[in-house]
Amino acid sequence: MSAVDAAHVMSERTVLRRFLFLAALRWLSVGFLIPVFVLLPLDRGLTLAQIGVAASMQGWVVFALELPTGGFADSIGRRPVQAAAVLFAMASIGLLVVAHSFVAFAAVFALLGVYRALDSGPLDAWYVDAAQAADPAARIDRGMSLYGTVVSLAIATGSVVAGGLIAWDPTSRVDALTLPVVASLVVHVLSLVAVLALMSEPPRHDAEGLRASIRAVPRTVVSGARLLRGSRALVALVLLELLWGLGVGTYESLLPVRLAEVTSGPQAAAAITGPAATAAWVAAAAGSAAMPWLGRRLGIGTAGVVSRVLLGLTVVMMGVLGGLAGVLAVYLACYSFHGIGGAAHSTLLHRNATSDVRATVVSLNSLFSQPAGALGLICLTALAGGVSVSAAMWVGGAVLALGAPLYWVAAREAPATDPQPSRESAATA
Numbered sequence: 001m002s003a004v005d006a007a008h009v010m011s012e013r014t015v016l017r018r019f020l021f022l023a024a025l026r027w028l029s030v031g032f033l034i035p036v037f038v039l040l041p042l043d044r045g046l047t048l049a050q051i052g053v054a055a056s057m058q059g060w061v062v063f064a065l066e067l068p069t070g071g072f073a074d075s076i077g078r079r080p081v082q083a084a085a086v087l088f089a090m091a092s093i094g095l096l097v098v099a100h101s102f103v104a105f106a107a108v109f110a111l112l113g114v115y116r117a118l119d120s121g122p123l124d125a126w127y128v129d130a131a132q133a134a135d136p137a138a139r140i141d142r143g144m145s146l147y148g149t150v151v152s153l154a155i156a157t158g159s160v161v162a163g164g165l166i167a168w169d170p171t172s173r174v175d176a177l178t179l180p181v182v183a184s185l186v187v188h189v190l191s192l193v194a195v196l197a198l199m200s201e202p203p204r205h206d207a208e209g210l211r212a213s214i215r216a217v218p219r220t221v222v223s224g225a226r227l228l229r230g231s232r233a234l235v236a237l238v239l240l241e242l243l244w245g246l247g248v249g250t251y252e253s254l255l256p257v258r259l260a261e262v263t264s265g266p267q268a269a270a271a272i273t274g275p276a277a278t279a280a281w282v283a284a285a286a287g288s289a290a291m292p293w294l295g296r297r298l299g300i301g302t303a304g305v306v307s308r309v310l311l312g313l314t315v316v317m318m319g320v321l322g323g324l325a326g327v328l329a330v331y332l333a334c335y336s337f338h339g340i341g342g343a344a345h346s347t348l349l350h351r352n353a354t355s356d357v358r359a360t361v362v363s364l365n366s367l368f369s370q371p372a373g374a375l376g377l378i379c380l381t382a383l384a385g386g387v388s389v390s391a392a393m394w395v396g397g398a399v400l401a402l403g404a405p406l407y408w409v410a411a412r413e414a415p416a417t418d419p420q421p422s423r424e425s426a427a428t429a
Contacts, residue, residue: 031158032184035273052381059374061113078126085118156278163274236406245372250396280335287339301411304344312401319393
């Protein structure tokens with residue numbers, strides 16, 4: 001080990017603490033935005049259909065940039081790429097504070113897409129590299145498990161604080177729905193400082209490696225297509241991810257609009273969405289924790305099938321029930337099934353991938369979900385605006401449940417046990 005490399009080696013415990021702290025800041029900012037991401041543009045005069053088209057920009061941009069940006073962190077370093085990602089997030093959220101037109105909101109989501117593409121991987125990869133530099137036998141799986149818990153708690157905290165800020169409305173100089181956006185911007189500033197201070201790593205100056213990563217994009221796409229052609233299980237999982245992307249907007253984006261229908265309006269709905277999202281993410285964490293138990297008793301494929309069917313059913317019920325209590329109850333149930341299904345999907349995805357192609361498999365899964373999510377937002381918000389929010393939820397719920405039996409296909413093709421996790425898979429999770 002060189003003197004420069006040795007200067008950047010920390011204890012495994014220090015690396016883990018820094019990783020979890022950085023992850024908490026990153027997802028706390030997301031929690032602040034959840035209650036207002038749809039209600040704010042609605043309050044500023046956009047229609048649901050316009051919001052759907054604007055929000056879809058994020059998915060299209062991520063789809064276009066995910067593979068080209070995939071090699072950046074390996075070539076020039078995890079720290080500068082993560083810092084660049086936060087800068088794009090700050091630009092997006094800063095524009096969101098003042099956005100009042102369709103074009104401005106489309107730009108907000110396009111900038112968020114660049115952020116998400118850059119943000120996909122460098123923090124996780126830094127953790128794996130730094131932890132294994134400190135101890136080659138480091139328990140990466142434990143770190144990733146703690147990461148999942150921190151993510152859920154950070155989103156929950158941000159959501160409940162956002163709801164409190166909206167309900168409190170402490171100043172007339174800033175609109176109540178804008179307050180959580182300002183709070184998210186502040187957290188991003190803190191996140192940038194933390195990234196620069198805490199993500200210690202040896203310097204990298206591999207410009208040729210960066211160019212090689214960009215040139216390799218077509219080969220990566222071809223390699224992914226060959227993987228799909230050779231595995232019925234991966235085809236099933238990718239189709240499931242595509243259907244999930246088409247329907248996920250029903251409970252991630254349309255729930256605040258549905259709450260506005262069963263309460264007194266957008267501000268009341270935003271105040272309720274904060275604590276509701278907090279409880280929902282806790283329910284998702286509980287569902288994820290319960291999945292191994294369910295997998296042992298039902299089988300991983302059956303656990304996936306049941307969770308996806310019940311996920312779709314709860315979304316339909318959100319559109320059917322007319323009272324606030326009923327909508328919130330099925331919303332919490334929806335997220336518990338979301339947690340179970342997400343854990344089952346991830347398990348089957350990794351069981352059907354060997355270490356030499358694991359990163360490509362994970363990228364393929366993401367690549368199908370992003371454009372599907374963008375298309376789903378356009379269609380569902382257009383349906384909600386043109387017919388009703390309930391109708392959009394019925395359609396979205398049906399789409400979510402449609403491919404559930406494909407989990408049996410994926411489970412039938414998978415090995416009986418999980419393969420040993422690789423450094424590459426941990427870095428790209």
